[in-house]
Amino acid sequence: EDQVTQSPEALRLQEGESSSLNCSYTVSGLRGLFWYRQDPGKGPEFLFTLYSAGEEKEKERLKATLTKKESFLHITAPKPEDSATYLCAVQDSGGSNYKLTFGKGTLLTVNP
Amino acid sequence: NAGVTQTPKFRVLKTGQSMTLLCAQDMNHEYMYWYRQDPGMGLRLIHYSVGEGTTAKGEVPDGYNVSRLKKQNFLLGLESAAPSQTSVYFCASSLQLNYGYTFGSGTRLTVV
Numbered sequence: 627e628d629q630v631t632q633s634p635e636a637l638r639l640q641e642g643e644s645s646s647l648n649c650s651y652t653v654s655g656l657r658g659l660f661w662y663r664q665d666p667g668k669g670p671e672f673l674f675t676l677y678s679a680g681e682e683k684e685k686e687r688l689k690a691t692l693t694k695k696e697s698f699l700h701i702t703a704p705k706p707e708d709s710a711t712y713l714c715a716v717q718d719s720g721g722s723n724y725k726l727t728f729g730k731g732t733l734l735t736v737n738p
Numbered sequence: 739n740a741g742v743t744q745t746p747k748f749r750v751l752k753t754g755q756s757m758t759l760l761c762a763q764d765m766n767h768e769y770m771y772w773y774r775q776d777p778g779m780g781l782r783l784i785h786y787s788v789g790e791g792t793t794a795k796g797e798v799p800d801g802y803n804v805s806r807l808k809k810q811n812f813l814l815g816l817e818s819a820a821p822s823q824t825s826v827y828f829c830a831s832s833l834q835l836n837y838g839y840t841f842g843s844g845t846r847l848t849v850v
Contacts, residue, residue: 657835660838660839667844669830670841672841675836713780713781715781717835717836724794725783725786726839727780730778730779730780
């Protein structure tokens with residue numbers, strides 16, 4: 627069974643203080659790993675898809691990386707508007723490839 | 739371009755009542771999904787569709803039915819609501835199976 631574990635559950639940063647969020651996963655075969663951002667009361671917003679180990683993608687202050695067992699979302703010099711819950715999800719390349727398995731998320735708070 | 743639109747945004751039902759949640763997308767996406775999000779748990783797939791006229795069960799399909807008569811619409815029905823179905827429901831769509839999803843803003847359902 628596919629599993630996704632995100633850590634930490636919550637992270638509080640000062641504006642400009644860089645850090646990383648972790649997503650550890652277990653799948654029989656990885657079709658894709660997805661990062662989403664979710665603001666309170668809203669639906670998740672797609673950020674990145676990573677397909678193979680060693681792949682990296684960037685968007686503004688965010689950079690996602692992927693290994694065979696985990697993914698990191700690096701946040702450089704965060705701003706208060708980066709505060710949100712960040713969700714990681716995996717898609718299996720096997721029989722259950724129709725769905726994403728989501729982690730519980732990391733709640734990021736960036737203080738000014 | 740509206741993306742994915744869900745109606746209603748909020749609803750309170752009494753146990754045993756029925757209702758239908760509507761999801762509409764204007765991106766010509768083939769794939770559509772219904773997820774539920776509960777506190778302390780990741781998003782879980784209820785049902786999904788790989789194209790007009792098709793539906794299939796996800797992880798937690800019991801107590802729900804779906805229909806996709808038109809490509810742009812995906813309906814989620816609760817025939818006899820139970821308190822365990824109190825949740826936030828998200829509809830999503832994607833162009834391809836391994837592409838990032840576009841989520842709607844959610845429906846907050848309370849069953850009393």
